[in-house]
Amino acid sequence: xxxxxxxxxxxxxxxxxxxxxxxxxxxxxxxxxxxxxxxxxxxxxxxxxxxxxxxxxxxxxxxxxxxxxxxxxxxxxxxxxxxxxxxxxxxxxxxxxxxxxxxxxxxxxxxxxxxxxxxxxxxxxxxxxxxxxxxxxxxxxxxxxxxxxxxxxxxxxxxxxxxxxxxxxxxxxxxxxxxxxxxxxxxxxxxxxxxxxxxxxxxxxxxxxxxxxxxxxxxxxxxxxxxxxxxxxxxxxxxxxxxxxxxxxxxxxxxxxxxxxxxxxxxxxxxxxxxxxxxxxxxxxxxxxxxxxxxxxx
Amino acid sequence: xxxxxxxxxxxxxxxxxxxxxxxxxxxxxxxxxxxxxxxxxxxxxxxxxxxxxxxxxxxxxxxxxxxxxxxxxxxxxxxxxxxxxxxxxxxxxxxxxxxxxxxxxxxxxxxxxxxxxxxxxxxxxxxxxxxxxxxxxxxxxxxxxxxxxxxxxxxxxxxxxxxxxxxx
Numbered sequence: 001x002x003x004x005x006x007x008x009x010x011x012x013x014x015x016x017x018x019x020x021x022x023x024x025x026x027x028x029x030x031x032x033x034x035x036x037x038x039x040x041x042x043x044x045x046x047x048x049x050x051x052x053x054x055x056x057x058x059x060x061x062x063x064x065x066x067x068x069x070x071x072x073x074x075x076x077x078x079x080x081x082x083x084x085x086x087x088x089x090x091x092x093x094x095x096x097x098x099x100x101x102x103x104x105x106x107x108x109x110x111x112x113x114x115x116x117x118x119x120x121x122x123x124x125x126x127x128x129x130x131x132x133x134x135x136x137x138x139x140x141x142x143x144x145x146x147x148x149x150x151x152x153x154x155x156x157x158x159x160x161x162x163x164x165x166x167x168x169x170x171x172x173x174x175x176x177x178x179x180x181x182x183x184x185x186x187x188x189x190x191x192x193x194x195x196x197x198x199x200x201x202x203x204x205x206x207x208x209x210x211x212x213x214x215x216x217x218x219x220x221x222x223x224x225x226x227x228x229x230x231x232x233x234x235x236x237x238x239x240x241x242x243x244x245x246x247x248x249x250x251x252x253x254x255x256x257x258x259x260x261x262x263x264x265x266x267x268x269x270x271x272x273x274x275x276x277x278x279x280x281x282x283x284x285x286x287x288x289x290x291x292x293x294x295x296x297x298x
Numbered sequence: 299x300x301x302x303x304x305x306x307x308x309x310x311x312x313x314x315x316x317x318x319x320x321x322x323x324x325x326x327x328x329x330x331x332x333x334x335x336x337x338x339x340x341x342x343x344x345x346x347x348x349x350x351x352x353x354x355x356x357x358x359x360x361x362x363x364x365x366x367x368x369x370x371x372x373x374x375x376x377x378x379x380x381x382x383x384x385x386x387x388x389x390x391x392x393x394x395x396x397x398x399x400x401x402x403x404x405x406x407x408x409x410x411x412x413x414x415x416x417x418x419x420x421x422x423x424x425x426x427x428x429x430x431x432x433x434x435x436x437x438x439x440x441x442x443x444x445x446x447x448x449x450x451x452x453x454x455x456x457x458x459x460x461x462x463x464x465x466x
Binding site: 035036037038040041043044045046047092095096099100101102103104105106108109112113116117120121144145148149151152153155156157159160161163164165169172173175176177178179181182185186187188189190191192204205208209211229232258 | 329331332335336339340344345346347348349350351352353354355356357358359360361362363365366373375376377380381382383384385386387388389392393423426427429430431446448449450453454455457
């Protein structure tokens, strides 16, 4: 039962905050509407299941109601055996339809994968309980597997860069100015904001003339992706790497319009874990104060 | 192979030693989810919810994007037609790849034909979207699919635009 003991434990307040924020994130990530006439290029689960029934607005509205119920049950930790698979199905099916229009987006997968990991962790935990594992480990494993899934996403992105370029990604990265210019124009044709275009094109031109500086910065990003498993070592490393990745996302958002907002939120919820550091900091302050008082009275 | 696996599962055949050792290791490791998710994402590639996250996995000294203009050449924002500009390009590229597989002959001529057909297919997609989003129907007449190509020549970015298709 070494595996069981090695699951990191979380206080109730941490788990409650994580639950509420993740439920909100799933709700936010799941498309509000599926305004598509068909599923022209089925992707993922849409290849296995006929999801055309979701294109009926009434059916999809009903699915959204089911999702709300599932997420409320999830937050209250009631009937998780039903809530998690239900939320997973609605979320994955709806996002798969969105991704089956011939244009694959990469912003949503991380939320669906964390939801999948939590569902798997729950049922794995139920199976382990038969072997005598305490009930309290059940939710700790959900958090632990969510963290591992977030790390897996970054690690896979890093490995793919090395596979596609045969290890030469950093050397190619000096040509990132072309992608920056493309991102600048894509953003412009989305919003028609001339000032924003000029600013972003300025950055792309800087990158074109200072290719190696940009390659160095991009190399730091790759190092963060490949080093992401270090986040699983302890809470401090999770917070440290979480903040570094968050900063990287914010920088990419500014320069290339690549916000990856769901990645950012998952880092904040499961890696940076602000409530833990607030409580730990407050306790440390209290300890200092009371030890000072003791010294004064002595 | 399948029969072999089924026999192992139904305990009619012993689990091979290496496989048994791998399963035992997987049971013991703290990082089983990381391992399984990484393998699934790399193995299944682009299959929602899995992905090998290939965006920006390589860079070239040239690229292109698509945007839309009205008959007068004024830019029309993608989201007003229900699509991000990046999605226009992805839909176009899917169709372009299909067309390239169908045609034969010199590469440049094949690309020109494939891009024209893909541009028209993109307008066809927007047309069909008009059936579920009536608010975009008025915007479609005279709509043009424009391709902006970006090259890095030395330390300079060079831009070229061409019209691929026009909505009749």
